[in-house]
Amino acid sequence: MIEKVLIANRGEIALRVIRTCKALGIKTVAVYSDEDYNSMHVKQASEAYHIGEAAPAKSYLNQEKILEVMLSAGADAVHPGYGFLSENDDFARLCEKNKINFIGPSADSMNLCGDKMRCKAAMLKAKVPTVPGSPDLVKDVEEAVSIANDIGYPVLLKSVYGGGGRGIRLANNDKELREGFVSVTGESIAAVGKSAILVEKFLEKTRHIEYQMARDKHGNTVHIFERECSIQRRNQKLIEQTPSPVVDEEIRERIGEIVCNAAKAVDYTNLGTAEFLRADNGDFYFIEINARLQVEHPITEYVSGLDLVKLQLDIANGEEIPFKQSDLKMNGYAIECRINAEDTFLDFAPSTGPVPNVTIPAGPGVRCDTYLYPGCTVSPFYDSLMAKLVTWGQTFEESRTRMLAALNDFYIQGVETSIPLYKTILSSEEYKNGQLSTDFLKRFDMIDRLTEDLKNEKIDKSEAAIAAAVIHSEYLKSRIQNDVSASSNWKYKLD
Template structure:
């Protein structure tokens, strides 16, 4: 049984894992770079070890150093969180060879999930529908052009080794495809040292809907419902919610069965996510498996009542799932806003530096997973995600209005944030109606609406300040008159 877990990560996800381990009586080992010396995960873990410089390549991606810490600390398991080494099949395999319990899928399964082409082939064999496109890797731009003309533009050029929105280009004609092919190839080589391109039909006005999947080492598999992740920028998620506005129980069950088939097709164990595009005609197409704990897992926890990190640890310990599909029920509605340190008006450029003060929202059914505290620093070396703000409600609108209140209560001094944009989105009629798509921001001009909202807010604040000044002035006039009538030295008797 797992007694001590090394967390090969940082920030809010490291804190999230520590929280469950504490509850289970499991000791934790934190690792940290020069940049994270004063971070909360370092302070809250049972033990902490320095592993290198701020650059991820010299710290959180340094496999040899992390393995050294595992052995020297006596940790018997490792939780990779998300990002960094979480989907590195070589690292997972190395852990297995050294009898270290990797809390996640096997290296072999992870390798299959990470290769988009092999994974797609496995899905087709399991009769899980995939997006129309190339049957295999595209060897050159001429083959890509032929496929694109066969399935009709627009198409997507995707790097097999991409992820998180990287290594993807949408092209609408032959010229754009030629340019995009070179760009995607360069991005892939820059990110992972190699390139392999596939071509897929680009489905317009799609929704990005993912399913939480879970499978133990005994072959028992379930899905833990869907999450709507359509509101994105540069193919990276901003706001997620569950349940999806367009998934009824019949659809949930039907696609859920495909998710179970997908987990079996790649012999997946532990928790993961099967991601789908939903076309405007209602068809679902499998796109990939994220072989790790997902950033947006808290909202699924809120509607299912489960602790996903505990579930991960239990499966890693070899325990069978304590429930069957029929035992799982959705309760209420949950929304997550990823609070990013970004300047919305500079194409979401990172905003970094000291955070002198911060106020974390709280209240009924409000959850905030964050590494922020007064005096901390948002580092330029890591992801811009500062916090995951989640709310739950018995109805969608209750969850939405709680989120708006929480966003208003969230104060982060020193860096630009995505909070103003989220307030504009949540107040929009399109969001309220559930009219979502992966191009939501552009389709409905959300940046322009945000500009209008900020101008209106500025005017309202100015008017409120003028009104307050008038009230203030009238108050002091009345005090002066009162005191002047009772004393010739009235100017010294103001109260």
């Protein structure tokens, strides 16, 4: 049985894993870079070890150093979180070789899931519907052009080794495809040192809907409902919710069965996520399996009543999933907003630095997974995600209004955030009516509407938020009039 877990990650996900381990009486080992020596996950873990410089390649991606800490600390398991080494089959294999329990799928299964072409072939064999496109890797740009003309533009060029929305280009004609081929090839080589490209039909007005799945080492397989992840920017998810407005019980059961078949097709164990595009006509197309715990897992925990990290640990321990598919029932509605350190008014430019003060929302049906605390620092070396704000309600409207109230109460001093954008989105009639699609921001001019909302002071602010962070009117006016350049050092001024 697992007795000590090393968390090969940082930030809120490291804290999330530590929280469950503490509840189960499992000791935890944190690792940290020069940048994170004073981070919350270092303080909360049973033990903490320095692993290198701030740059991820010299710390959180340093497999040998992390292995060295695992062995010296006596950790018998490792939880990779998400990002960094979480979907690196070489790391999973290194753990297997050293008899350390990797809390996730096997290295072979992870390798298969990470290879989009092989995974697609496995899905086709299992009769899982996939997006029309190249039957194999394209050899060169001329073959890509030929396939695109066969299936019809627009198409997507996708790196087999891409992930998180990276290594993808949209092409509307031969010229854009040729240019995109060079870009995607370069991105793939820069990221993983090799390139392999697929061509797929681009489906317009699509929704991004994913299913949480779990499979134990005894072959028991379940899905734990769907999550709607259509509110995105540049293929990066911003807001997620469950249940999806377009998934009823019949669809949930039908696609859920497909998800379970997909897990079996790649001999998947532990928790994972099967991702789909839903076309405007209602058809679902499998796109990939994320072989890890997802950022948005808390909304599934809210509606299912499960602790998904505990389920991961139980499966890694060799236990059977303690429930059947028929035992699972959805309860209520949940929404998650990813609170990013980005300046919406400067084309989402990163915003980093000290956070002198922070107020975390709380109350019935409100959860906030975050590494923030007064006096912490948002680092420029890592992902912009600072917090995951989650609300639950018995109805969608209750969850939505709780989220707006929580966003109003969330105060982060010192850095710009995506909070104002989320207020505009959640207040829009299109969001309230469930008119979601992956092009939601562009389709409904959300950035322009955000600017208007702020200019006209239509975004509600709680008394606490007003007292803590009133936006300076002269600054706001200059920003709206585009008088502030992208290179400016202006920040929201605090009264």
